[in-house]
Amino acid sequence: MKNYDKLLNDLAPQKFGKKGVIWTISLIVLIVLGIAAYIDQVIKGQMVTNMNDYALWGVYISNFVFFVATSFVGTVAVAVLRLTKNNWRTPVVRIAEIIAVAAIIMAGLTIMIDMGRPDRLLNLFIHGRMQSPITWDVIIIPTAMMVCLLLLYFPLLPDFGLLNKYYKDKQPNLSKWYGKLSLNWTGSEAQKSIQSKSIQIIAILIIPVGFMLQTIDAWLFSTLYRVGWDSTNLGAYFISGAAVAGVGALVTATYVLQKVYKLEDYITDLHFDKLGKFLVLVCLIYLYFNLNEYLIPQLTSKKGATTHINVLFVGEYAPLFWFVIVGGLIVPVIVLLFKNGRKPLPMFLIGLLVVAGSWWKRYLIVTPTLLHPFLPIQGVPEEWHHYFPSMHEWVITIGTLAMALLIITILVRYVPIVPIQKTADEQEELELELNKNTTK
Amino acid sequence: MKNNNTDSRRKFLDKGLKLGLITAIGAIGLTKIASKLNAKNSEASTGKMELMTTDGTIIEVDSSEVMEMDHSKKQKKQEEQEAYDVREGMPNRKFVMVIDLAKCKNALKCQTACNKQHYITGEHAWLKVYKMQEDEDTAPYWMPTTCMHCDHPACVTVCPVDATFKRRDGLVLIDNERCIGCRFCMAACPYSTRVFNWKEPNQGEITMLMDMEHQTEHNSAEFAGLPSVKGTVDKCDFCPHAIKDNELPHCVTACPNGVFYFGDKYEDTVTNGEETLILSKLLADKHGYRLMEGLGTKPSVFYLPPVDRLVDFKEGLESFTDYKSVDKPE
Numbered sequence: 001m002k003n004y005d006k007l008l009n010d011l012a013p014q015k016f017g018k019k020g021v022i023w024t025i026s027l028i029v030l031i032v033l034g035i036a037a038y039i040d041q042v043i044k045g046q047m048v049t050n051m052n053d054y055a056l057w058g059v060y061i062s063n064f065v066f067f068v069a070t071s072f073v074g075t076v077a078v079a080v081l082r083l084t085k086n087n088w089r090t091p092v093v094r095i096a097e098i099i100a101v102a103a104i105i106m107a108g109l110t111i112m113i114d115m116g117r118p119d120r121l122l123n124l125f126i127h128g129r130m131q132s133p134i135t136w137d138v139i140i141i142p143t144a145m146m147v148c149l150l151l152l153y154f155p156l157l158p159d160f161g162l163l164n165k166y167y168k169d170k171q172p173n174l175s176k177w178y179g180k181l182s183l184n185w186t187g188s189e190a191q192k193s194i195q196s197k198s199i200q201i202i203a204i205l206i207i208p209v210g211f212m213l214q215t216i217d218a219w220l221f222s223t224l225y226r227v228g229w230d231s232t233n234l235g236a237y238f239i240s241g242a243a244v245a246g247v248g249a250l251v252t253a254t255y256v257l258q259k260v261y262k263l264e265d266y267i268t269d270l271h272f273d274k275l276g277k278f279l280v281l282v283c284l285i286y287l288y289f290n291l292n293e294y295l296i297p298q299l300t301s302k303k304g305a306t307t308h309i310n311v312l313f314v315g316e317y318a319p320l321f322w323f324v325i326v327g328g329l330i331v332p333v334i335v336l337l338f339k340n341g342r343k344p345l346p347m348f349l350i351g352l353l354v355v356a357g358s359w360w361k362r363y364l365i366v367t368p369t370l371l372h373p374f375l376p377i378q379g380v381p382e383e384w385h386h387y388f389p390s391m392h393e394w395v396i397t398i399g400t401l402a403m404a405l406l407i408i409t410i411l412v413r414y415v416p417i418v419p420i421q422k423t424a425d426e427q428e429e430l431e432l433e434l435n436k437n438t439t440k
Numbered sequence: 441m442k443n444n445n446t447d448s449r450r451k452f453l454d455k456g457l458k459l460g461l462i463t464a465i466g467a468i469g470l471t472k473i474a475s476k477l478n479a480k481n482s483e484a485s486t487g488k489m490e491l492m493t494t495d496g497t498i499i500e501v502d503s504s505e506v507m508e509m510d511h512s513k514k515q516k517k518q519e520e521q522e523a524y525d526v527r528e529g530m531p532n533r534k535f536v537m538v539i540d541l542a543k544c545k546n547a548l549k550c551q552t553a554c555n556k557q558h559y560i561t562g563e564h565a566w567l568k569v570y571k572m573q574e575d576e577d578t579a580p581y582w583m584p585t586t587c588m589h590c591d592h593p594a595c596v597t598v599c600p601v602d603a604t605f606k607r608r609d610g611l612v613l614i615d616n617e618r619c620i621g622c623r624f625c626m627a628a629c630p631y632s633t634r635v636f637n638w639k640e641p642n643q644g645e646i647t648m649l650m651d652m653e654h655q656t657e658h659n660s661a662e663f664a665g666l667p668s669v670k671g672t673v674d675k676c677d678f679c680p681h682a683i684k685d686n687e688l689p690h691c692v693t694a695c696p697n698g699v700f701y702f703g704d705k706y707e708d709t710v711t712n713g714e715e716t717l718i719l720s721k722l723l724a725d726k727h728g729y730r731l732m733e734g735l736g737t738k739p740s741v742f743y744l745p746p747v748d749r750l751v752d753f754k755e756g757l758e759s760f761t762d763y764k765s766v767d768k769p770e
Contacts, residue, residue, distance in 0.1 A: 045670050116621015120621075
């Protein structure tokens with residue numbers, strides 16, 4: 001029990017410091033601005049955006065795809081590392097689960113911002129038709145949301161139980177809440193077996209759910225005729241891209257939380273080293289699919305494909321495209337191949353680069369394709385030949401990103417970032433082994 | 441050059457005359473067959489009917505001698521009207537359009553009429569005339585485009601709420617009271633034919649008139665698509681309000697060059713208001729084709745290639761505006 005005291009002191013959720021309060025307030029300000037801009041959009045119509053009949057989807061959709069992709073971190077970090085028995089994952093899985101929950105909730109919200117008639121949302125259920133990929137999305141997103149929430153919640157039960165006791169005298173109110181949330185966790189054998197079985201099921205379930213979510217997201221595009229979307233490669237391309245976005249976000253968040261909550265004893269250089277290697281792997285897989293997506297059509301050079309790819313390689317979108325490919329994928333791979341590159345600080349910087357690259361990558365998937373339809377763009381205002389988000393679109397998009405960060409902030413305020421019970425169990429096992437060795 | 445011109449004109453007249461003759465013969469033949477069929481019917485029914493004369497006596501008449509009167513037909517028409525369902529369309533019809541690219545000289549009367557009749561207030565016309573040139577090495581031409589009213593419409597496939605639908609008579613329409621504004625149909629359409637109401641359409645009196653009409657006559661043809669609604673998708677509707685009354689779509693009647701032919705595939709006839717032609721023969725003779733056939737969308741709009749053109753392509757350049765398709769009141 002002595003062990004627990006130290007762990008609880010180190011790992012129990014702490015009140016925000018001054019910096020934390022400033023951070024939270026600035027997030028709330030950004031969200032309020034975003035909501036105000038959105039209300040204005042609802043009143044005036046989507047004329048406040050820079051979208052038009054050609055660039056008919058814009059930053060709202062690419063931001064949505066980014067959130068969906070980031071939520072994949074739950075599948076990768078938890079399920080894949082679990083199945084491959086990578087035990088170093090313990091201190092980072094909770095962070096991954098928190099990011100996944102925030103991202104999937106925001107994905108569900110952002111897709112509604114793009115709707116011309118959000119007041120008719122219920123039509124999706126009243127008149128929904130199975131043949132539309134949007135209906136598939138309507139089914140998979142809430143499913144993924146539930147699975148992500150359960151994956152965060154089930155492993156938390158023993159921790160909530162511990163916190164219930166820990167706060168009993170200090171903060172009785174908070175303790176009561178933890179007590180309720182722990183579902184009367186006592187740590188009995190029966191409870192433990194139910195819990196471990198449930199986690200097992202959810203951890204396996206999240207693999208097909210995560211894959212389906214990413215694939216359906218890809219199918220929103222690949223079921224259409226447009227050059228750049230009409231590709232059989234797109235499902236796998238989106239899954240691998242989602243892994244990059246997710247692990248990038250995980251690296252960045254892990255570094256920030258380690259510093260803010262002084263968790264150097266629990267999240268060590270070893271964890272960054274492992275995460276760095278993992279990020280290299282997913283980046284290489286994504287690069288492979290990018291080769292498929294861009295170089296092979298260029299080789300056969302069908303007219304439509306060449307026009308599209310030239311716009312990316314040397315045309316209007318070239319600076320952004322090469323930033324995404326070189327800055328978001330190639331540079332991270334090179335830096336992370338060196339042992340010093342996998343130290344926490346360089347990892348953090350690379351993580352930021354990967355996340356920014358991933359965000360812009362979605363923008364490049366959505367916009368240029370729409371600006372090169374089969375028939376030439378004629379008889380519309382000159383501005384319609386191009387697209388760049390308007391002020392309203394930026395304010396709303398930044399608001400959604402701030403909301404995702406706020407969800408993460410609130411969760412880390414009340415939930416132990418590093419699983420307490422699991423860490424204790426693992427330490428006990430280690431000690432047992434050590435004892436065995438010494439008695440021998 | 442001049443010789444060439446008169447030559448092609450003569451050819452055209454010649455073809456026209458021939459076609460006209462064939463149509464006439466065809467029509468006579470059809471009426472003959474029809475009358476024979478009718479006769480057979482009446483001969484077959486040998487039963488007697490009991491009828492009441494004007495002075496109240498009952499007489500027995502051979503049913504073959506009884507003829508359907510005009511007013512009963514009217515009643516039938518009324519019943520048909522009542523049974524008319526906007527989502528089902530007109531029974532036993534299949535509307536098609538043929539656009540003769542050889543005749544188009546970008547007069548844009550079609551577009552003006554369409555914009556006016558559909559009260560288009562946005563930036564983007566439903567009907568556009570493209571300046572087309574596939575390649576530097578091929579000739580340029582003018583290409584009017586409407587909605588293709590595809591038989592395999594990509595837009596209908598992807599609509600999550602069945603707001604855009606395909607009717608039995610071939611029309612693809614939009615229920616803008618149901619549309620959620622996701623714009624998936626616009627992304628799906630390879631012909632970029634759909635437009636979105638980014639703001640309040642402000643169609644003036646039309647909105648009020650339509651609203652009143654919908655309250656009394658909810659199932660009217662006009663109900664599909666008009667008036668426009670903010671945050672929903674619009675597109676060329678093949679003018680169901682006109683074809684319901686046996687009238688031609690506005691672009692067809694407005695065109696001074698007879699570019700547009702409209703008709704019924706089952707009847708195998710199309711007309712541009714001046715001449716009526718046999719669809720299958722027209723398409724076979726003039727090598728009719730459809731846009732992007734390879735995508736498998738099966739459009740209901742056919743094109744006749746821009747060969748033997750009556751006017752020079754350059755004449756149309758005067759009225760070509762790259763950045764405008766809807767005239768705005770200053």
